[in-house]
Structures are given as C-alpha cells and as structure tokens.
Amino acid sequence: MRRESLLAALGAIGLVACAWAVPWLKFVLTIALAKGIAVLGILLLLRAGQVSFGHSMFLALGAYTVAFLAPSENEVLLLLPAAALIATGVGLVLGLFLVRYRDIFFGMLNLAFAMVLYSLLEKLYSLTKGTDGIRVAALSFAGTEPERGTQEWIVFGIALGLAILFGLLVRSYLASPMGRALAGIKTRETRLEFMGVPARRVLLFAYVLSALMGGVGGALIAMTTRHVTPQIAYWTSSGELIFIGILGGAGSALGPFLGATAFELVRVYAAAAVAEAWQMILGAVLLLVILFAPGGVWGLLSRRWRA
Amino acid sequence: MGTWLAENSLLLGLALLDGLANAALVFMVAVGLNLVFGVLRIVNVAHGSLFAIGAYTAASIGLFFAAQGLPSWMGYAALVLAAVAVGAVLGPLIERLLLRRIYGHEDVLQLLVTFALFMILEDVQKLVWGVQPISQDAPLRLLGTVDIPFGEDVIPFTAYQLFVLPGIAVATLIGLAWFLRRTLTGRVIVAVTTDKEAATAMGIDAARITLLTFSFGAGLAALGGALASPTLALVPGIGAQTIVLSFAVVATAGLGQIEGAALTALLIGLGRSIAVYFAPEFEVVVPYLIMVAVLLVRPQGLFGVIETRRV
Numbered sequence: 001m002r003r004e005s006l007l008a009a010l011g012a013i014g015l016v017a018c019a020w021a022v023p024w025l026k027f028v029l030t031i032a033l034a035k036g037i038a039v040l041g042i043l044l045l046l047r048a049g050q051v052s053f054g055h056s057m058f059l060a061l062g063a064y065t066v067a068f069l070a071p072s073e074n075e076v077l078l079l080l081p082a083a084a085l086i087a088t089g090v091g092l093v094l095g096l097f098l099v100r101y102r103d104i105f106f107g108m109l110n111l112a113f114a115m116v117l118y119s120l121l122e123k124l125y126s127l128t129k130g131t132d133g134i135r136v137a138a139l140s141f142a143g144t145e146p147e148r149g150t151q152e153w154i155v156f157g158i159a160l161g162l163a164i165l166f167g168l169l170v171r172s173y174l175a176s177p178m179g180r181a182l183a184g185i186k187t188r189e190t191r192l193e194f195m196g197v198p199a200r201r202v203l204l205f206a207y208v209l210s211a212l213m214g215g216v217g218g219a220l221i222a223m224t225t226r227h228v229t230p231q232i233a234y235w236t237s238s239g240e241l242i243f244i245g246i247l248g249g250a251g252s253a254l255g256p257f258l259g260a261t262a263f264e265l266v267r268v269y270a271a272a273a274v275a276e277a278w279q280m281i282l283g284a285v286l287l288l289v290i291l292f293a294p295g296g297v298w299g300l301l302s303r304r305w306r307a
Numbered sequence: 308m309g310t311w312l313a314e315n316s317l318l319l320g321l322a323l324l325d326g327l328a329n330a331a332l333v334f335m336v337a338v339g340l341n342l343v344f345g346v347l348r349i350v351n352v353a354h355g356s357l358f359a360i361g362a363y364t365a366a367s368i369g370l371f372f373a374a375q376g377l378p379s380w381m382g383y384a385a386l387v388l389a390a391v392a393v394g395a396v397l398g399p400l401i402e403r404l405l406l407r408r409i410y411g412h413e414d415v416l417q418l419l420v421t422f423a424l425f426m427i428l429e430d431v432q433k434l435v436w437g438v439q440p441i442s443q444d445a446p447l448r449l450l451g452t453v454d455i456p457f458g459e460d461v462i463p464f465t466a467y468q469l470f471v472l473p474g475i476a477v478a479t480l481i482g483l484a485w486f487l488r489r490t491l492t493g494r495v496i497v498a499v500t501t502d503k504e505a506a507t508a509m510g511i512d513a514a515r516i517t518l519l520t521f522s523f524g525a526g527l528a529a530l531g532g533a534l535a536s537p538t539l540a541l542v543p544g545i546g547a548q549t550i551v552l553s554f555a556v557v558a559t560a561g562l563g564q565i566e567g568a569a570l571t572a573l574l575i576g577l578g579r580s581i582a583v584y585f586a587p588e589f590e591v592v593v594p595y596l597i598m599v600a601v602l603l604v605r606p607q608g609l610f611g612v613i614e615t616r617r618v
Contacts, residue, residue: 051415101606103414104350108558109602112595115551119591235551239352239422246419276433283426290416290423291408 007301008167008254012160015261019156026156028268030224032260033159035244038217039256040170041210042245047174048203049186050102053238054110057117058214060233061087063222064121064128065215070137076158077142080219087215088208095207099200102189111235121230133229136222155223162220163257166213171253173209182206243282247289249296258297315585320457321464322584323577328468328538330576331476335531336549337556338483338568339524345500345563346520349406352421354528355550356428357393361529362536362545363436365389366443369536373445382446386533394526402521407514425546433543440540446471447537472534479527480569487565496520500563555594559601561611571609 015033019026038059045052062083069079098109121128128134138145141154173179181202184192192199222228231237240263248259266285270278293300340354368385405424409417450466487493498506499516507513532549539545552575560571575594582593601609 046415049414051418097603101602104344104562105558105602105606105608107350107418108554109599111551111554112558112598116592116595119589123588123591234547236547239425242415242419243422246415277430279426280430283423283430286419286423286426287405290420294412294416 004252004254008164011254011257012164015160026152027224028264029261030152030156030159031221032264033156033163033257034217034220034224035241035264036217036248036257036260037159037163037166037220038214039241039244039248039260040166040253041213042241043250043253043256044170044174044179044182044206044210046245046250047179047182047186048206050203051107051242052110052210053107053235053242054112054114055210055214055241056233056235056237057110057114058087058091058211059218059221059237059241060114060117060121060230061090062215062218062220063228063232064134064218066219066222067134067136067228070139074137074140075143076139076154076223079139079223080158080162080216083215083219084212085215087218088212091208091211091214092204095204095211099203099207111238114233114235114238118230118233118235121233128230131230133227136226136228139223152224155220159220159224162216166216167253167257174253178202178205243286247286247296249298249300251295251302252298255296255298258301262297316457317460317462318584319581320455320460320462322581324455324462324464324469325583326577326580327573328472328576329580330573331472332531332535333552333556333576334476334569334572335479335534336528337553337560337572338479338565339527339531340553341557341560341562341565341568342483342496342527343521343524344557346496346517347406347410349417349421350554351524352418352550353401353424353428354421354524354553355546355548356425356432357397357525357528357546358532358535358549359432359541359546360397360428361389361393361532362539362541363432363441363532364393364529365533365536366441366541367436369443369445373443379445379449382443382449382537386446386536387530389533390526390530393529393532394522397529398522398525399518401525402518406521407517410517425550429543429546432546436541438543440542442540444537468538475530475534476569479530480565483565492519552594555598559598559609561605561608564608564610567608567610 015029019029038055041058042052042055065083065086066079069082073079094113098106101109122130124130139151141151146154174182181192181197181199184197185199185203189199192202218232221232244259244263245256246259247263248255248257263282266282267278270281274281289296295302336354336358340351343349343351343354365386365388368389369382372381372385373379401424405420406417409420447465447467450471452463453466453469455462455464455469485493487497495506495511496516496519498509498511499513499520503513556568556571556575559575560567575597578593578597579590582590605611
C-alpha cells in the first residue's frame, strides 16, 4: 500500500516533469489523465465482472455538456460540476434499469444506449452540428481568462488533481464493504443475497459512481481538445476505455492512469511512425498484454516487487 | 389512418422491400455470431470485420473476373468464392492462433482479444483496399429490376435485392436448422453448445468442433458481406456498423435461437427501413430502441431461455 502511494506520487511528479520538459506532451498527458478518470469507473464495474460496452456515452455527456454550456457560462469551476451532475443523473436513471442485467445483456444494453446517444448527436444537426462537431468557446478560470499556455497548464493541473482525488476515492471505496461486495457479484451473486446484501443496489452505486467519473473525464477531454464530435460516443471509444483498463491492470486504482498514459503515448508514437497502421499497432499491443501480461502494467510492476 | 396509408403507400412499399433485403443481410451476420457464441462462449467483436473483408474480397474477385473477360454470371461465383475463402482461410487462422489460447479466461479478456483483432483487421482492410470507396454492382445490374405494383404506384426494385438476398437468407435458415438438428455433425455442435464437458466425456472432439463452428460462422459473416457488396459502396467502417447492428439482433432475439434470430432480424430490418423513409434522423436509433423495449419486458430476449442461476 505504501509502495502504491509512493508510486502515485512519483508518477504525478513524473507527469508534471514530462509536461514541463516536452510542451506538446502536456496535451497528450491531460487526455491520458481524463481517460484514466473515466477508466476508474470501468474498473469498478470490472470488479463486479461486468463490462460496459457503452461507457463512451458518459464521456460524451460530459464533453457535450461543456460544449453546450460554454457559450453562455464559461467558468470551468461551474462547467465541471455541471458535467458531473448530468452524467450522474443519466447514470442513475439508466442504472436503475441496467443493474437488472448481467454479462452479455448488461454489455449490450449499455452499447445500445451509447449508440442511441451517438446517433442523436450525429443526426440532430441543428443542435449538435452533426459530425462536424462543436468548438468549445473560450473558458474562464475562477473569473480570469488567462492566455493559451497558462490555460493548458490549468486544465492539466485540474486533471491531475481530480485524478488523485478520484484515485483515492476509488481506493477507499473498493476497500469498504460496499466495494468488496462487488467482487461477490462476480463470483457468486446468490451468496450475496443469502447474506442479506442487495446485489442490485451494490451494483447501482458502482454504476452511478462510474457514470460520474465518465462525465468528469469527458468534460476534461472537451476542455483539452476544445472540439467535441459524436465520435466520442461511438462504441469503439467504449472499447478503448476497457482496453485501457486491461492494459493498466484492474488490480489497483493506479492501473487506469498507467494504462491511459501508455495507451496515449503508444497511440501518438504509432500514429507518427506509421500513419495508416496505428490501430493495428495498438491492437497488437493489446494482444501481447492479454496473452503475456494478463495483470496489465500494474500486474507487471507489483509482481516484480513481490519477487 | 386510411388516407395516410393511401398517401404513403409508395414510401411504405419501398420501406417494406428495403427492410426485407436489409433483414436478410443482418440475419446472415447475426446467425453466425450467435452460432459462434453458442460454442465458443465468446462475443466476437471482430465478426463485423469478417463481414467487411468478405465484402471487399467479393468486390475484388468480381472486378478481377470482369477484367479477365469472363461472363458476367461469374460475378455470383465471385460472391460465393469470397465467402468460402474468408471462412476457410481466416476462420482457422484466427481460431487456432488466437482464440484457442484464451478459452476459459475471464469474459472481459476474451472480449478484448476480439476487440484487438477488430482493430488489427480494420487497418489490414485499409492497407489492402485503401480508403477510397470501392463498388462492384455487376451482380445487381445483371438481374435487372422488377416492377411491383403498390396501390396505384409501381415500384421498380432490383431483382437481386427482392429475390436473391431474402432467398439465400431463407435457404440459410432452413439449411442451418436441418444441419443442426438432423445431421451428426450438427447435433454434435448442439451438444457442445449445451454442455462442453459432458460432450467431451462422450468422446466428442470439442477442439475440432470449435474450429469447425468458428470457421463456419466466419464464412457466414463473409457471405453476408459478399452478398451486401453489390448493394453498397465499400468504405472503411462498414464492419464497425455491421457488428453493433448484429449485436442488437442477437441480444434482442436471445442467445441460441436460429429462427428467433431470423424473426428479430426481420423486425429490426423493417423497423430500420421504415425509419429511413419516415424519420431519417432516427434510422440508427431504431434497432436499439427495439432492443431496449424487448429486454425491458423479456430480460432473456424474445426467444431466449432463462438460464438457471449459478448457485
């Protein structure tokens, strides 16, 4: 546990150092942190053995909340909670229905809702500008409107701060009885019921929390890229989140951030090296990880310590 | 209502015909996906890529035949050839090299392996066939069109979409039902689907059956793609579209039902094409709305059987 905190601190310092030394990496790392926050949510559901193939919808909800609200209210400190609130609300409503389902049905229903959102974003051109997407208006931070370079630093700082906050939150949640019951859903749900633990409510809490973190991740992505397109809601984007979760390893709250950083860096360098085949390289990396390092990057690290 | 029907009979007719052709294609892909899930217990995300590769291969072979000056009916041979080639080459390759290593692993990992495969195949397509749209509609033009009377209107509709697509889908449905229920190999497949361990204990070579089923499923996806290829322009991304649609069909129908998959494909195909003509914004939404509505009422799918809970 102390090693985990040490690694987290070192990682945070490393990220800041990288962002400072190589300015263009700041963008990549902010996206990685944002996705890492969303993947924390995937991690919770993975604990319960459930795969949401539609979590991109919460990313999209967060991102589009920012894009829609920014022209009238551009205060980041208000936009972030708004995005979180909307994603949480939708997560609660959908969650009430979704926690009745398990395995393939859970995954496919999530996929269905995400695809509904995707096509609405794509087709309602008058509202969303379709596949062209929406440009995010200039943002203000606590009342000030700093110049571009400072702004990037601020968003990076917020992302890092929220990543640490949610990381700690998820860690203590998973250690709590509520969090431990999630593993019970994966192995033997009936036993949970025998013990008097309402399995659906346990899963619902995790689902709503994961929706919240998805919304925050999406909002941060919108604030970084400053341009939102429906692609963020497409099912391949959900697949990416699960990919990152497995790449980093589901064993620790640090996993998603390790995974997201590795994923974004591989993506950037693969796209630079072979523009037509970056997806293929990512796919190959994923296969190698699953076949030879099933615990992900985190698993590799912690195995070394134990040895 | 009556006047509305009279005014829109043309559109409605077109929607019905389109929906039928559409449903036939969706069925071919979904039934393969269902079969593979039954035996391998893996939701194959890359199934849509096999559809796309089948379509591209069919177009390439068709164009090659045409360039060789072969008679134009050879275009149909190209479609079948493409499906067989994809099923016989890619099927065993994927099952042997990749999937075989992960049986019995966690569901998430199995799902992700096929997702990785999807990413790889998506780029393979782009590298082999490029990103420019390819179209090869000789099989469509060869059969010409049929005039169908609808009320006072007459709709010219291609004979290929009217007869060939639904015909092959129905033949596949009947053939598959007969194969699975009346032949030894088919019944062995059903046995492995029901209980792999018990089947193995009875002396069934489950590894061989798995290989066979996966290749067959891959072939069906490729055949769906090949049959679709004359009706659409082939661009990157058709695999991704197809797979989510067939996921919707499989989940709505419930697992393990061939006839159920056919009816659901029809329902979703028709629903979608009606949306195309009457509310084009919601075309993509309709299949998922149908799915959500069905699962709300019947959590195990329209035709699914409730599985006993693991205790």
